[in-house]
Amino acid sequence: MPLLNEEIRQEVSRFLEDLPGPVRLVMFTQEFECEYCAETRQLVEEIADLSPRITAEIYDFQADRAKAEELGVDKIPAIAVIGAQDYGVRFYGIPSGYEFSSLLHTTRSVAAGKPDLSDATLKVLGGLTKPVHIQVFVTPTCPYCPQAVVLAHQMAIASPMVRADMVEAMEFPHLAYKYQVMGVPRTVINETVHIEGAAPESMVVAKLQEALKNN
Amino acid sequence: MLDFKLTTPQREVRPSDEETYDLIILGGGPAGLTAAIYAGRARIHTLLLVGPLPGGQPANTDVVENFPGFPEGIEGPELAQRFVAQAERFGVQIVHDSVTGVDFSVRPFIVRTDSATYRAHTVIVAMGAVPRRLGVPGEDRFFGRGVSTCATCDGFFYRDKRVVVVGGGDSAIIEGLYLTRFAREVILVHRRDQLRATQIYQERAFANPKMRFVWDSVVEEILGEKTVTGVRVRNLKTGESSVIEADGVFIYIGMEPQTQIFAGQLELNERGYIVTDRYQRTSVPGVFAAGDIQDPRYRQLVVAAGTGAIAAMEVERFLEMYPQNHQ
Ligand SMILES: Cc1cc2nc3c(=O)[nH]c(=O)nc-3n(C[C@H](O)[C@H](O)[C@H](O)COP(=O)(O)OP(=O)(O)OC[C@H]3O[C@@H](n4cnc5c(N)ncnc54)[C@H](O)[C@@H]3O)c2cc1C
Numbered sequence: 001m002p003l004l005n006e007e008i009r010q011e012v013s014r015f016l017e018d019l020p021g022p023v024r025l026v027m028f029t030q031e032f033e034c035e036y037c038a039e040t041r042q043l044v045e046e047i048a049d050l051s052p053r054i055t056a057e058i059y060d061f062q063a064d065r066a067k068a069e070e071l072g073v074d075k076i077p078a079i080a081v082i083g084a085q086d087y088g089v090r091f092y093g094i095p096s097g098y099e100f101s102s103l104l105h106t107t108r109s110v111a112a113g114k115p116d117l118s119d120a121t122l123k124v125l126g127g128l129t130k131p132v133h134i135q136v137f138v139t140p141t142c143p144y145c146p147q148a149v150v151l152a153h154q155m156a157i158a159s160p161m162v163r164a165d166m167v168e169a170m171e172f173p174h175l176a177y178k179y180q181v182m183g184v185p186r187t188v189i190n191e192t193v194h195i196e197g198a199a200p201e202s203m204v205v206a207k208l209q210e211a212l213k214n215n
Numbered sequence: 216m217l218d219f220k221l222t223t224p225q226r227e228v229r230p231s232d233e234e235t236y237d238l239i240i241l242g243g244g245p246a247g248l249t250a251a252i253y254a255g256r257a258r259i260h261t262l263l264l265v266g267p268l269p270g271g272q273p274a275n276t277d278v279v280e281n282f283p284g285f286p287e288g289i290e291g292p293e294l295a296q297r298f299v300a301q302a303e304r305f306g307v308q309i310v311h312d313s314v315t316g317v318d319f320s321v322r323p324f325i326v327r328t329d330s331a332t333y334r335a336h337t338v339i340v341a342m343g344a345v346p347r348r349l350g351v352p353g354e355d356r357f358f359g360r361g362v363s364t365c366a367t368c369d370g371f372f373y374r375d376k377r378v379v380v381v382g383g384g385d386s387a388i389i390e391g392l393y394l395t396r397f398a399r400e401v402i403l404v405h406r407r408d409q410l411r412a413t414q415i416y417q418e419r420a421f422a423n424p425k426m427r428f429v430w431d432s433v434v435e436e437i438l439g440e441k442t443v444t445g446v447r448v449r450n451l452k453t454g455e456s457s458v459i460e461a462d463g464v465f466i467y468i469g470m471e472p473q474t475q476i477f478a479g480q481l482e483l484n485e486r487g488y489i490v491t492d493r494y495q496r497t498s499v500p501g502v503f504a505a506g507d508i509q510d511p512r513y514r515q516l517v518v519a520a521g522t523g524a525i526a527a528m529e530v531e532r533f534l535e536m537y538p539q540n541h542q
Contacts, residue, residue: 004219011221011300039217098292100219118330142368143274143292144267146222147311170371182442182463183359183369196359198267200313201329 003039004046015104016051020112023054026080028073030061036094036171040077043094047103053111072163075172079103081153083110088156093168097140102149102166109150115158121205125159130212134164137176137186144198148185151204190214220296222269235323236262238530239335240307241314244271245516246506247341248298249523250530255305257531262333263302264326266313270295271343272470272507273516275367276386277393282516292367294516314342319480319499337501337533339526340477340489344470344507344514349381353437354466361443362464366390373398373463379446381434382467383407388416390467395425402459404429404448429459437464472508486511495526503529 004012025044029037041058048056059067061076071080072088079091081103089110095103109115115122134152138145152164169176169184179188187195187204193211195204238254240247243265254261268274276291285294303309318325323334346364348354354362363369370393378398380391383405394401403420408430410417420426429448436447438458445460474487482490482498489509491497497504503526506519 003217008219008221015221043219094217096217096219098220098222101222104221120330139368139371141292141371142365143222143270143295144365144368147267150311176372180360180442182361182372183363183365186359200315 002046003043009046009050012047012104013050016047016054016107019051019053019108021053021083023107023111024057024080024082025054025107026057026059026071026082028059028061028064028068028076028078028080030076031063034076037077039096040079040094043096044079047107054107077171081106081110084113087113088160088163089153090163090165092165093171094140095166095168098143098146099138099140099149099166099168102146102153105146105150106153109154109157113157115154117154117158118201121155121201122158124205124209125155125162128159128161128212130161132159132162132208132211133190134162134208135167135179135188136165137167137169137179137181137188138184139169142184145185147198148187148195151201152187155204155208220292222274222296222299234334236260236333236335237534238262238337238339238527239264239324239326239333240339240341241317241326242266242271242341242343242506242508243269243299243302243309244341244343244506244519245273245298246343246508246519246523246526247271247339248302249520250339250341250505250527251302251307251309252305253524253527254530255302255307257527259527259531259534261307262335263307263309264312264314264328265309266342268343269311270299271519273298275365277367277389279516314476316476317480319502322501324501336537337503337530339495339523339530340481340497340502340504340508341506341519341523341526342473342508343519344472346466347469347471349434349437349466349468351434351436353439353443357437357439357443357464361439361462362437362466364466366393366465369463369465370394370397375399376462377402377460378463378465379404379434379459379461380465380467381405382469383410383412384467384469385412385416387467388412388420390465391426392416392419392423394465395423398425400427401425402427402429402461404432404434404446404459406433406451407431434464470507470514472511474508484511491522494529495522496529501533 044056081089149166156162156164189211237260240263273291274295280288312328316327326333432448489504491509495503505522505526
């Protein structure tokens with residue numbers, strides 16, 4: 001049984017038409033597949049079927065440990081969205097519900113290798129000298145969340161210093177607990193700074209600078 | 216059951232700030248998207264700024280039962296997604312950006328976002344409304360960390376917990392019932408001694424064993440050190456104060472328009488809603504408004520959609536007479 005019905009398949013094909021560059025969806029699962037690992041694998045394979053420029057690569061989190069380490073993947077299911085280079089764009093947990101939009105949106109941006117951010121933001125990101133790790137906690141039923149996820153991913157595309165993860169809170173309850181997630185989206189920058197809700201670009205940039213000061 | 220939603224605009228072309236649009240629609244809810252469907256079909260050169268919530272309020276509503284054409288009811292997010300898809304189909308350029316300022320004193324009008332400045336001959340304002348806050352101590356501190364206005368987003372975090380829902384209207388009941396899927400107990404705190412919600416929702420709420428009701432009471436404070444531990448309520452009839460233990464608080468005490476950026480430019484009423492006439496015209500010729508941002512009375516999807524359609528049809532008429540209309 002396909003995960004994507006015919007209607008959504010058509011929408012996705014249209015959305016991915018003339019993708020500006022090739023994209024690899026590098027997915028990590030394991031032999032005894034975790035909750036939603038099987039579905040996540042199937043999802044990336046179905047998406048790859050809908051565009052000639054997208055390839056799905058499936059790795060085993062245990063057996064291919066070196067690969068996981070190379071990409072900094074520390075939990076599964078995981079998808080690394082990789083274009084002309086690895087920008088540090090990750091999805092942890094299945095991108096279903098509203099997060100499906102995030103995955104496709106981010107895939108387009110990775111294909112283009114060009115972030116859609118304001119000049120002011122690009123300037124700040126261009127000047128980064130320390131690494132930044134953005135984690136955006138979401139649930140699949142949260143309509144505000146894709147904005148926060150896509151924005152974080154754009155920042156990763158813009159700067160080699162930035163890595164950005166979507167983390168699906170329901171699949172990683174220990175992380176939700178660790179970061180005291182009681183509402184989504186919740187963005188955690190370098191473990192220290194938190195943002196509640198989908199904040200505008202300029203505010204995320206300000207928080208990012210705050211996080212770097214703390215370090 | 217997994218589902219997959221595509222609410223992202225098809226093409227993230229950066230719209231050009233050089234060209235002047237015939238129409239810019241502010242807001243991608245039922246009103247703005249209906250206006251976009253009409254404008255697209257009329258071949259009006261249109262840009263739509265979606266803002267923070269693509270599809271508008273239905274995107275975080277559990278089920279909609281009174282939108283015509285869906286006899287079994289339709290999930291709010293699906294309806295929202297269908298609005299977006301239909302508007303896109305007719306070629307309207309949709310951008311994920313929020314308005315931060317406007318200038319309606321110049322022609323063409325100016326619309327600003329965080330990252331760009333756009334120009335347009337006409338504007339439809341359809342930015343809807345956002346949930347009203349309680350304005351009590353503890354609320355801001357715990358917002359997004361125990362205090363929420365989105366049950367569909369955050370309900371999951373209250374599995375087997377106790378939550379307080381504040382309000383007595385349709386939204387409070389619908390979302391309260393939704394929360395009973397996760398929570399052990401849902402305590403509804405309402406300022407009157409009876410619900411304002413539609414009869415059919417009241418019946419369901421009273422029949423639900425997980426729902427409890429605290430009448431004639433208002434929340435005065437949200438309590439907790441690191442996390443929410445409860446609320447302090449005051450009974451309006453007896454004046455007595457008491458504490459209800461809870462892990463989370465969901466607020467559904469109505470909506471309010473966000474019209475600060477229009478202050479001094481468009482006529483607003485005393486509650487901050489944009490004043491419109493029956494043709495959805497505002498106090499500035501060429502600027503129209505539709506949906507909840509100008510409607511404190513009905514606040515229904517069909518009405519929002521209806522006023523969006525009127526606004527777009529009036530824009531079409533306005534542009535036909537253009538540029539005389541702007542002299
Ligand atoms: C929980 C709940 C349940 C409901 N149930 C029903 C129901 O069963 N039946 C019914 O008929 N009605 C129901 N309603 C009411 C209905 O959803 C609203 O009347 C309707 O959505 C109003 O549409 P709108 O387009 O005017 O505004 P909204 O739906 O509020 O949409 C506003 C749009 O403006 C955008 N926006 C906001 N700020 C900006 C900005 N700065 N720049 C650009 N864009 C911006 C937002 O992103 C959004 O897209 C319900 C509402 C709620 C909250």
